[in-house]
Amino acid sequence: MKPAACRTWAASVQRRQRLRPFAASQRTLCGLALAAALAAQGAAAEVIHRERSLYQTILVTKQASTLCLQFSQRRMQRKQSCLDQRRPKEMALTYTKMMMAALLLNPSPSRALIIGLGGGTLPMALAALHPEADIDVVEIDPAVVKVAQRYFGFTAGDNLRVHVQDARVFTRRASQAGPVYDLIMLDAFGADYIPEHLMTREFLREVLALLQENGALAANTFATSKLYDHESVTYRDVFGSFFNLRLRQSGNRIILAGHRALPSLMTLTARAKALAAPLAPYGVPIQDYPARFSTKIDWDVGARLLTDQYAPANLLQGE
């Protein structure tokens, strides 16, 4: 968001406050609940938007100059997307930065598919880095699209389209046209409910069928619970060897894969060096990532594959 846009945004919030006195008290209440939840972190955030959509509770919180999108009230620590209005380009969440590591597998994508919009951080960054690229975003919840536009400066355009539908329906339909994308990002997982049909071998095969020969896939997955084992086994079955990117400060694990053999550390390092300058405004420490890429099998290889026939992801996450 540009400074001018920030001012407009602040003014619109003030306007709403004046027009809706009840909303202000409601906000204070929510703010109190949130403050209690955040007490451990020693800071208070204010809820500036709260909405119950068809699929989830959407919260937009504000703490100092940072806006965050959350899909649940219970797990406050789980943020989907954040935006520091003073530095609108910079990615505030570690996992979002980690997703950008996909560019190490394909540095110049021309057609990208992003599943799960969130605050729109990833598609906006990609569109800014590669203005000529064609980007499709699939988001099931129309309310999320509205919130991304209203609070997080997301704007669709000719090269950046949002499809409001179930991702499985989209990939099944799109995969009939053959491999059309050279970059695919899977980021469709909320805090409380996991779409189980987007975790199966069959779904990943459809995704692979959409990926061009030189294409790269980045998937945001669970780093904890039994799901780590099940997801690892399933991705391995479909993609073969993949890069695992885990960082201590993040509860997420990013899987990076493609059709071809994985690039060597030398290639990755060279690409990281070239990407360092363009990615600097986004705060992505791209040059740190190649050394963190792991191909080590650190999961239980006996874990059951997730398939359309067997996909109790939500139950497995609790175990």
Add this chain to the structure above:
Amino acid sequence: MLVHALAFGGGFVIMSLELLGGRVLAPYFGGGIYVWGGIITVFMASLALGYLLGGKWSLRSPSLGRFAGIFLGGALLLYPLVYFAEPAMNRIFMAVADPRYGALAASTLLFVCPTAMLGMIAPYSVRLLVRTKEESGNVAGRLYFISTAGSALGTLGTSFYFVLWWEINTILNLLTGTLLLMGATALVVSRLHR
């Protein structure tokens, strides 16, 4: 006693099947609310049809043997689902662009026949147990109680445990097997009492 047990089993199978319906459809039509809307609509309409047919059929010399036929018929209609669901949904997916109507069409094709058959159980079991006009309400009430308790247990078992233990098709085959077993039991008992 036997009729009560069969009504319980019928209720169990119906709700287990309904929950599995969501999982069967999700890979083609997604996991949205409209998929559940399509499934529940079809199950309600099929059960309604089944109640009507079951009541009509109970007018023609009702017997435990004929009652067994409902369960065997249900098994027969349920069994092919494992084999034709995929190709059928593929065709519907290609033909219908809107996933809402795709989900509705697929639920209709997959679930109307077995569910309507299972819907016949309730009115038919009322006919088998009612002796006098005075007790008819009590008998029907107890049957609703037992078959709905079966439905509750079928819902819980399927969503909490079965999907964690077994594949969808395995559970469907177990449901078919349960219907066969119940039908066979009723048939054997009806022969013994002749």
